[in-house]
Amino acid sequence: xxxxxxxxxxxxxxxxxxxxxxxxxxxxxxxxxxxxxxxxxxxxxxxxxxxxxxxxxxxxxxxxxxxxxxxxxxxxxxxxxxxxxxxxxxxxxxxxxxxxxxxxxxxxxxxxxxxxxxxxxxxxxxxxxxxxxxxxxxxxx
Numbered sequence: 446x447x448x449x450x451x452x453x454x455x456x457x458x459x460x461x462x463x464x465x466x467x468x469x470x471x472x473x474x475x476x477x478x479x480x481x482x483x484x485x486x487x488x489x490x491x492x493x494x495x496x497x498x499x500x501x502x503x504x505x506x507x508x509x510x511x512x513x514x515x516x517x518x519x520x521x522x523x524x525x526x527x528x529x530x531x532x533x534x535x536x537x538x539x540x541x542x543x544x545x546x547x548x549x550x551x552x553x554x555x556x557x558x559x560x561x562x563x564x565x566x567x568x569x570x571x572x573x574x575x576x577x578x579x580x581x582x583x584x585x586x
Contacts, residue, residue, distance in 0.1 A: 485576055486515040488526050490535065496542045498585065504550055507582035508538055510567075513574040530571045537566050538578075547585045556580065 489509040496504050516528055528534060541563050542550075549555045563578045 483511065485511045485513050487511055487579075488516060488528060489581060490531070490538075491525050491527060493582070494535070494539060494542065496539060497544070498542075498550070499544055499546045502547045503586055504542065504545075504547070505582075505584045506542065506550075506580055509579040509581045510534070510573070510575050511577035511579065513576050528573055530573050533571050534567060534573065537570050538563060541566060550583060550585055556583075 487509055488511075489507065494504075494506045494508065496506065498504050510528075516526055521527075541559070545559070549559060560578045560580065564575060567573065567575045567578065
């Protein structure tokens with residue numbers, strides 16, 4: 446009888462140790478929700494911009510805006526979103542880009558400077574909740 450106890454007694458202890466090891470080392474960890482990479486609503490302006498650049502060049506540019514709040518539901522028709530102040534936004538962007546040197550749009554750091562200025566001008570001239578300006582497509586000739 447004592448021989449059987451020597452074999453039976455370690456089994457529950459071994460199960461407890463293995464269970465604790467599984468829970469601390471092998472059990473899948475709970476996934477931590479990462480914050481969203483884009484905070485806000487992305488709205489691409491419906492048509493491209495064709496602007497005259499310095500030296501007889503021109504640029505064709507698509508622009509997207511990151512808004513802190515979504516546009517009103519009435520702004521979307523047939524899958525295309527038109528912001529209430531779309532005309533003013535387009536005027537500010539066209540004025541800011543017309544006459545630039547082509548290299549300013551081609552060079553990444555210079556282009557980011559232009560985007561920063563565009564954002565400041567849009568915040569000053571419109572009531573749209575723009576938090577970032579994005580150039581989604583760019584061609585310069």
